[in-house]
Amino acid sequence: MIPVYSVAQIRAVEAQEISKRGEASLMKQAAAELASTAATMLAEKPGTEPAFVIALIGPGNNGGDGLYALAQLQEQGISTLALQFGDQVHAEAATAYQSAGGTLTDYSDGQSELANASLVIDALYGLGYRTGSPLPTLPAHSRVLACDVPSGLHPDTGVAEDNVLRAERTVTFGAMKSGLLTVDAPLVTGEITIAGLGFDFSAVAPETQLVDEAAAQELLDEHRSWRDAGRHKYQRGVLGLIAGSDLYPGAAQLTAKAAVNCGVGLLRTHVPDSVRPLVAVSVPESVPLDDQQIKEALSSSRRHLHGKGAKISAWAIGPGLDGRTPPTGAIAEVFASRQPAVIDASGLEVVPTGPSEQPRVLTPHAKELRMLLGRAGVKVTPDEIAQDPIRWTRWAALAYNAVVLLKGPTSYIVAPNGSSLVVTHSSPQLATAGSGDVLTGILGYLLSDGSLTGTQGMRTVPNRRIMELSACAAIIHGHLGRVTAQDGTVSASRLIDNLPKVMKHFGF
Ligand SMILES: NC(=O)C1=CN([C@@H]2O[C@H](COP(=O)(O)OP(=O)(O)OC[C@H]3O[C@@H](n4cnc5c(N)ncnc54)[C@H](O)[C@@H]3O)[C@@H](O)[C@H]2O)[C@@H](O)CC1
Numbered sequence: 001m002i003p004v005y006s007v008a009q010i011r012a013v014e015a016q017e018i019s020k021r022g023e024a025s026l027m028k029q030a031a032a033e034l035a036s037t038a039a040t041m042l043a044e045k046p047g048t049e050p051a052f053v054i055a056l057i058g059p060g061n062n063g064g065d066g067l068y069a070l071a072q073l074q075e076q077g078i079s080t081l082a083l084q085f086g087d088q089v090h091a092e093a094a095t096a097y098q099s100a101g102g103t104l105t106d107y108s109d110g111q112s113e114l115a116n117a118s119l120v121i122d123a124l125y126g127l128g129y130r131t132g133s134p135l136p137t138l139p140a141h142s143r144v145l146a147c148d149v150p151s152g153l154h155p156d157t158g159v160a161e162d163n164v165l166r167a168e169r170t171v172t173f174g175a176m177k178s179g180l181l182t183v184d185a186p187l188v189t190g191e192i193t194i195a196g197l198g199f200d201f202s203a204v205a206p207e208t209q210l211v212d213e214a215a216a217q218e219l220l221d222e223h224r225s226w227r228d229a230g231r232h233k234y235q236r237g238v239l240g241l242i243a244g245s246d247l248y249p250g251a252a253q254l255t256a257k258a259a260v261n262c263g264v265g266l267l268r269t270h271v272p273d274s275v276r277p278l279v280a281v282s283v284p285e286s287v288p289l290d291d292q293q294i295k296e297a298l299s300s301s302r303r304h305l306h307g308k309g310a311k312i313s314a315w316a317i318g319p320g321l322d323g324r325t326p327p328t329g330a331i332a333e334v335f336a337s338r339q340p341a342v343i344d345a346s347g348l349e350v351v352p353t354g355p356s357e358q359p360r361v362l363t364p365h366a367k368e369l370r371m372l373l374g375r376a377g378v379k380v381t382p383d384e385i386a387q388d389p390i391r392w393t394r395w396a397a398l399a400y401n402a403v404v405l406l407k408g409p410t411s412y413i414v415a416p417n418g419s420s421l422v423v424t425h426s427s428p429q430l431a432t433a434g435s436g437d438v439l440t441g442i443l444g445y446l447l448s449d450g451s452l453t454g455t456q457g458m459r460t461v462p463n464r465r466i467m468e469l470s471a472c473a474a475i476i477h478g479h480l481g482r483v484t485a486q487d488g489t490v491s492a493s494r495l496i497d498n499l500p501k502v503m504k505h506f507g508f
């Protein structure tokens, strides 16, 4: 996992490092990382013309980094140009660049050269960016490498100006900043490289943690054992799916198919009579589950609290339910149980607020989060959620005593105690109807498999593990979106078809 810090935290550590090592030495180190990424980008797409790198130079240290980086590229024999944007420039860095043979000119004089650049380094504004800074417009198709933070993106909030300089890559210094992950950031940073510069964050608690693909793999492997190969289907895990209605018969089938394609030990489906024949045909692997059987399964799990006798190991509740119908007695009992559950879609309209013993994760998108908060008496506007998603997700986590995964281009996973995880490994093509139902199937499966939850029998799954598995589900889902988008447009059905090979990629 990658720790994420606020600008203030990074500034404080930076001040200590400057007092130890001096500002010039830090800037040159940062610049070396920037120059090396620039060289990599040039090598990735060599043009027919010799490489020509232009840096846009702002008034502060961000501009200084850009000038030192250009100096290093110039010394490597790459042709460069520095365009000064504004009336100030970092004096020492400018001298170093000019001594290396580089030309520093005013933006308005050299602007026309931008059309010839093989790469543009955006060293206008970094941590010191204030909303409303003037920003240049680059020629379409410019390849942009951002120094520390794309200019026009607020490094703390992740809110971007309309004319933000969208980057293909960002090299960020010291540590990952919260503003590089939230709100608009994932749409404008491109691939992020962290140049740690040896900063010591050991005494600083991160604001949140970014879960990347490698971290997800480690989390998935945490409790796996060679003994897993000897399990039968019930030991592997049984997922109970409560879903579907006359109104939405498709969603239940999508979630059921997704869970089956993940490789669930056994899927039991509780759907209305009208949906049952559809599920029987489209998901023949699933076994129906009626109200009486739910009660028996819950009673069996209560009796075998620390044993292996439970018939259902986790629940997925909500896809395609008719939210106008209050939950039946059996479903209310599931909510009151201690069995892990993922609750999505219309399940969010009926999940009770207040204290709960159930280890559960709610998976709203922003509109559903607003509805959840409204049910708990908290009024919030869509804008307020967009500006501070972790804060409002935490309110819901507290109100429902649950882990909450807020879906969107970035997924925020927050526990009632305020700890949070962030996932940005995703794909814009996931914004298609039914893709959330697929996520519910994936997460339901992860919660049902004892070798992933790390529980023996039906011992309660701690919130931390629920959070980690939720992050893993978001990563698997995001990866699935990327893989599926590689060879065509994305639909929920196509996501499901690709699930077996993506699960294999994650060691299943
Ligand atoms: N934090 C770190 O770990 C390190 C930071 N370094 C660099 O230092 C940068 C921060 O440097 P600075 O603090 O000088 O800040 P910046 O260089 O990001 O920008 C601040 C400058 O832009 C001007 N500015 C900002 N908003 C404006 C507006 N709305 N209108 C007009 N002018 C505006 C400010 O007046 C100031 O002169 C980082 O982003 C990074 O590139 C590196 O040199 C070394 C390591």
Ligand SMILES: Nc1ncnc2c1ncn2[C@@H]1O[C@H](COP(=O)(O)OP(=O)(O)O)[C@@H](O)[C@H]1O
Pocket: 345, 365, 407, 408, 409, 410, 411, 426, 427, 428, 429, 430, 431, 432, 433, 434, 435, 436, 437, 438, 439, 477
């Ligand atoms: N622009 C986007 N970029 C990346 N992922 C997205 C984007 N929009 C939505 N998603 C993801 O797609 C899924 C959509 O879920 P949801 O809104 O519940 O869809 P549905 O209800 O139609 O199944 C979520 O996992 C969400 O994180």
